Amino acid sequence: MSLTDRFQLSAIDLETTGLAVAQARIVQIGIVRADEKGIELDSWSAYVGPKTVALLPGFVCRRSDQLLASSFSEVADEALSRLSATTIIAHNAAFDMHVLLSEFARAGRAWRPGPVRCTLMLARAHLPGRRSYRLADLAQELGLPAATHDALDDARCALALYRAITALAERRTAAGSE
Numbered sequence: 117m118s119l120t121d122r123f124q125l126s127a128i129d130l131e132t133t134g135l136a137v138a139q140a141r142i143v144q145i146g147i148v149r150a151d152e153k154g155i156e157l158d159s160w161s162a163y164v165g166p167k168t169v170a171l172l173p174g175f176v177c178r179r180s181d182q183l184l185a186s187s188f189s190e191v192a193d194e195a196l197s198r199l200s201a202t203t204i205i206a207h208n209a210a211f212d213m214h215v216l217l218s219e220f221a222r223a224g225r226a227w228r229p230g231p232v233r234c235t236l237m238l239a240r241a242h243l244p245g246r247r248s249y250r251l252a253d254l255a256q257e258l259g260l261p262a263a264t265h266d267a268l269d270d271a272r273c274a275l276a277l278y279r280a281i282t283a284l285a286e287r288r289t290a291a292g293s294e
Contacts, residue, residue, distance in 0.1 A: 124152040126202040127275035129267040130212050137214045141165065142188055145216075146267030147198045154279040160198055161268040162191045189223035196220070196227055207251040207274045209234035235277045242281050242288075251277065 131144040146161040165187060195216075206212040209232050220227045239249050246254070252263040255273050258280050263273040 124202060125150040125154060125205055125275070125278075126199050127205040127271045127278065128199070128212060128216070129206065129270035129274060130215055131265060131267045131270075132215055135211075137211060140211075140215045142215060142219050144267040145188075145191065145195060146269070146271040147195065148268070148271045148275050149198060149202065150275055154275055154282070156272070156275065159268060159272070160194065161271075162194075164188050164191060187223075188219040189225075192220060192223040192225045196225055199227070199229065202230060204229055204232045205235065205274055205278045206232070207235045207270070207277065209236070233278060235274050235281065238281045239277065242285055 127148040127150065129146045130142050132140040132142055134140050142164050144161065144163050146159070148159045149157050151157055204213070213229065213232060217227065217229075235251070235254075236249055239246070239254055243249075243254070246257070248254075250263075251270060251273055254277055255261065255263050258277070260276040260280060261269070261273050263270045
């Protein structure tokens, strides 16, 4: 088995210029690759468009160790290599996937994502009755690593949430079959 065969899941998070899907641009991308059990194997993140980042109120580049790219096209190939042939995990996946696919198209890259698992939808299905399904609120409630509006931290948080929900679902299935 090669190293790339070990990567089964890619938890992603994007920090963007806004919440309007059609206009949002990526400011930071974080990808955490994991094996089929959700154990982190590696991670990668990049800030995109420093000129745009400077215009966003309250956005702080907290990681000096991450790549600074002037456009998404500079990091598109690296992102593609990390996302290819994996199941994508994201909180509010519909938003992230739309923005990501739009950025790949603008960069002239074709990407056909594999299966996508949305932790927001999974949480609503398996953790009913919550006052909030925000990633940060779910993380705090479940004792997971905090979501901090840093794409890499939030991708890790989404992966931890995915692991927690799938473990809960497996326990319920096992208890129901006894």
